[in-house]
Amino acid sequence: MSERTIKVESKVGLHARPAALFVQTAAQAPIDVTVAKPGKEPVNAKSILAVLALDARHGEEITLRADGDGADELLAKLAAVVAEAEPKGA
Secondary structure, three states: OEEEEEEOOOOOOOOHHHHHHHHHHHHOOOOEEEEEOOOOOOEEOOOHHHHHHHOOOOOOEEEEEEEOOOHHHHHHHHHHHHHOOOOOOO
């Protein structure tokens, strides 16, 4: 299992467009991937409702976990989406 902790840089947090991009990126991989805030239960990173309910805000840290072939590459892609200050096309 691969794990990565990152800081949410988007000013709106992991909501709206950043959340949609995050979920779309996670859904492209055929492996299990979760996202969690410190001290909270992990949620399915491929579910837009679960990601929005996580309520990850600007400046907070989240932990991404993936298990399977290509886990490290997927986490790198997801980290890039979350680390962007503003999503492309915003």
